[in-house]
Amino acid sequence: MKLSRNVILSLEILTAHKLRTVLSMIGIVVGVGAVILMVSAGRGAEKQILDRIQDMGTNLVIVSAGRTFIIAGRQRQMDTVRTLLVTDAQAIAKECSSVALTTPAVSKKLPLRWEDQDAITNVVGMRAEGLQVRNFSIAAGRAFDAEESRAAKRVAIVGPTAAVNLFGATDPVGQQIRINKVPFEVIGVTVTKGMDVNGLDQDDLIIVPLETAMRRLLNLDYVHTVYAQALSSTAMGKAEQEIAELLRQRHRLDDKPDDFTIQNQATLLATERETTGSMTLLIGSVAGISLLVGGVGILAVMLMSVRERTEEIGLRRALGALRRDIRNQFLFESGLLAGMGGLVGVTSGVGTAIAVSALGYWPMVISWPAAAVAFAFSVAVGMFFGLYPAVRAARLEPIESLRAE
Amino acid sequence: MIQLEKIEKTYTAGTVQTPVLKGISFSIHAGEYVAIMGASGTGKSTLMHILGCLDKPTGGRYRLDDIDMVNLDDEALSHLRNGKIGFVFQQFHLLDRATALRNVMLPLIYAKEYPADAHQRAEKALTAVGLAERMSYKPNQLSGGQQQRVAIARALITDPAILLADEPTGNLDSKSGTEVMAIFQRLHRDGRTIILVTHDRNVADHARRVIVLKDGQVAEDRLVAQPRDAESELAAVVDEEVRP
Numbered sequence: 001m002k003l004s005r006n007v008i009l010s011l012e013i014l015t016a017h018k019l020r021t022v023l024s025m026i027g028i029v030v031g032v033g034a035v036i037l038m039v040s041a042g043r044g045a046e047k048q049i050l051d052r053i054q055d056m057g058t059n060l061v062i063v064s065a066g067r068t069f070i071i072a073g074r075q076r077q078m079d080t081v082r083t084l085l086v087t088d089a090q091a092i093a094k095e096c097s098s099v100a101l102t103t104p105a106v107s108k109k110l111p112l113r114w115e116d117q118d119a120i121t122n123v124v125g126m127r128a129e130g131l132q133v134r135n136f137s138i139a140a141g142r143a144f145d146a147e148e149s150r151a152a153k154r155v156a157i158v159g160p161t162a163a164v165n166l167f168g169a170t171d172p173v174g175q176q177i178r179i180n181k182v183p184f185e186v187i188g189v190t191v192t193k194g195m196d197v198n199g200l201d202q203d204d205l206i207i208v209p210l211e212t213a214m215r216r217l218l219n220l221d222y223v224h225t226v227y228a229q230a231l232s233s234t235a236m237g238k239a240e241q242e243i244a245e246l247l248r249q250r251h252r253l254d255d256k257p258d259d260f261t262i263q264n265q266a267t268l269l270a271t272e273r274e275t276t277g278s279m280t281l282l283i284g285s286v287a288g289i290s291l292l293v294g295g296v297g298i299l300a301v302m303l304m305s306v307r308e309r310t311e312e313i314g315l316r317r318a319l320g321a322l323r324r325d326i327r328n329q330f331l332f333e334s335g336l337l338a339g340m341g342g343l344v345g346v347t348s349g350v351g352t353a354i355a356v357s358a359l360g361y362w363p364m365v366i367s368w369p370a371a372a373v374a375f376a377f378s379v380a381v382g383m384f385f386g387l388y389p390a391v392r393a394a395r396l397e398p399i400e401s402l403r404a405e
Numbered sequence: 406m407i408q409l410e411k412i413e414k415t416y417t418a419g420t421v422q423t424p425v426l427k428g429i430s431f432s433i434h435a436g437e438y439v440a441i442m443g444a445s446g447t448g449k450s451t452l453m454h455i456l457g458c459l460d461k462p463t464g465g466r467y468r469l470d471d472i473d474m475v476n477l478d479d480e481a482l483s484h485l486r487n488g489k490i491g492f493v494f495q496q497f498h499l500l501d502r503a504t505a506l507r508n509v510m511l512p513l514i515y516a517k518e519y520p521a522d523a524h525q526r527a528e529k530a531l532t533a534v535g536l537a538e539r540m541s542y543k544p545n546q547l548s549g550g551q552q553q554r555v556a557i558a559r560a561l562i563t564d565p566a567i568l569l570a571d572e573p574t575g576n577l578d579s580k581s582g583t584e585v586m587a588i589f590q591r592l593h594r595d596g597r598t599i600i601l602v603t604h605d606r607n608v609a610d611h612a613r614r615v616i617v618l619k620d621g622q623v624a625e626d627r628l629v630a631q632p633r634d635a636e637s638e639l640a641a642v643v644d645e646e647v648r649p
Contacts, residue, residue, distance in 0.1 A: 005513070005514040005519055006514050008507070009500070009503055009507060009511075009514075012502050012503055012507070013500075013502045013503075016502040311498060312500055314498075315498045315500070315511075316511070316515070317483070318457070318459060318486060318492050318498075319486065319487060319492070319511055319512040319515060319559075320483050320484065320486045320487020320488070320512060320515040320516070321483065321514075321515045322479075322480055322483045322515070323479065323480075325515060398459050399454055399459050399460055402494070402498065
């Protein structure tokens with residue numbers, strides 16, 4: 001028998017038992033839907049983290065002064081180290097062949113005042129090219145240039161959050177403010193970046209020229225951080241190595257441990273991936289188990305179906321059906337049942353993912369390969385659990401089956 | 406067409422052996438219309454199952470269309486049933502979820518070659534039993550007589566060597582039963598080989614030859630001198646209905 005000859009009949013029989021067909025499909029629908037939803041959520045979270053990490057700057061290598069430790073999942077700096085200098089940043093840009101640009105940077109939380117409004121925010125001092133290295137774009141007004149930086153001009157670029165906190169609805173550009181009592185002119189506003197990897201608001205800051213920050217605000221002769229941009233994403237490892245060697249040499253460390261910490265997006269990404277990856281795996285396996293439970297539902301329905309259709313099986317055998325024809329027919333039907341459930345599951349899973357994403361509850365990235373795998377798996381589950389009922393159907397003797405009423 | 410030689414069938418349950426058929430021999434030639442008669446418990450159903458290749462004898466030889474079925478395996482018997490035998494059952498055995506047309510086409514699903522004109526053949530078979538208007542009806546929308554006619558169309562669609570009917574009128578009222586008998590007589594006139602299994606003398610008397618079973622053996626094998634004519638019986642019934 002070619003199965004195709006029997007397809008219409010199988011469909012007629014399945015659609016005739018609507019309620020039962022729907023009930024047996026529910027487990028598969030939920031299983032497949034959940035798998036797709038979970039994978040989409042996991043990938044969405046991963047993409048969000050990836051975006052945030054990339055927001056920090058393209059091909060960014062971060063050199064921090066002093067050794068840092070991971071404590072309770074957060075990065076902490078243990079002590080104040082005064083050895084990282086502006087000249088180190090210049091040397092890195094000049095001597096490390098894998099590095100395109102660098103900017104030294106300092107930062108500190110300082111009080112702000114505009115008219116009678118007060119706020120406290122993170123003041124970051126960096127060079128003009130730092131805006132490029134750190135991926136800051138100007139939404140309104142303008143950026144400062146290298147000349148203003150060198151001359152330690154009192155100009156500031158505010159982040160959107162800091163701007164709202166201080167100015168409310170007023171346009172910040174052109175306003176006079178005081179940072180730690182030093183007067184500044186606001187010349188620009190940055191484009192919104194959102195939260196960083198640790199959930200901190202990257203828009204709650206004020207950027208001023210490095211020299212201004214070091215001389216007029218903080219009175220420092222060393223920097224906290226050097227941001228370096230590697231030539232390409234593949235050159236990041238090399239850049240890190242070159243920077244480490246150069247700094248050890250310049251700081252004359254010999255056999256002493258590093259007085260700096262180098263991080264890049266790849267290492268940040270790997271840590272984050274690990275967390276979200278194991279989460280996705282966990283929830284994914286729960287969803288997979290519900291798929292298996294759906295398979296048990298199919299097993300029950302197919303056993304019931306074989307029992308109820310004993311007479312039909314006897315008739316088909318009398319009319320010339322081989323045992324394997326009967327087996328294949330029931331296998332096909334359970335596969336079809338699971339496949340329909342899988343299709344509904346894919347549709348509802350993808351639909352829910354799109355809806356959740358559109359409503360802004362959670363970022364979702366729909367994975368079509370995962371959807372295809374979930375669908376194929378549902379058919380496989382249907383066939384697997386359909387095998388036993390199908391074999392039982394094929395074992396029935398035609399005479400006894402025909403007598404069954 | 407059919408040769409039975411000393412067919413025996415013994416059922417074994419544990420150590421208890423129950424012989425049901427005790428050496429049955431007869432031949433049926435192409436184009437014959439034979440009724441196999443007997444009270445219940447005479448081995449009539451067992452014989453029918455063997456004739457229909459649904460069961461194998463425990464002794465003797467059965468040749469159908471020059472094929473010795475005793476040595477065939479399960480798969481070969483299935484092919485034999487599909488190609489050589491058309492079944493008509495007492496309980497009709499139609500798939501109640503499928504239309505009359507799909508029911509009639511069912512045996513073709515299991516044919517070695519699926520005919521390209523399967524649809525037309527099924528339509529022709531249904532037209533031949535007077536159901537041209539009811540092809541897309543499901544069994545529960547048809548009367549008992551109509552359902553049995555669908556079953557006859559299904560039995561004939563593979564153009565089998567023999568038509569094997571097991572109490573075909575058992576579940577029908579007398580008028581529908583007579584209609585079915587009329588169809589059988591027409592098929593017989595067209596040269597079809599028919600074996601009719603029944604306990605009812607009135608039904609058996611429509612055939613040309615009657616084989617009576619008794620206690621697992623052939624008790625009587627005779628030609629019917631004057632077979633009853635279903636057509637004229639039907640006409641009489643109709644007359645009665647017309648007359649006040």
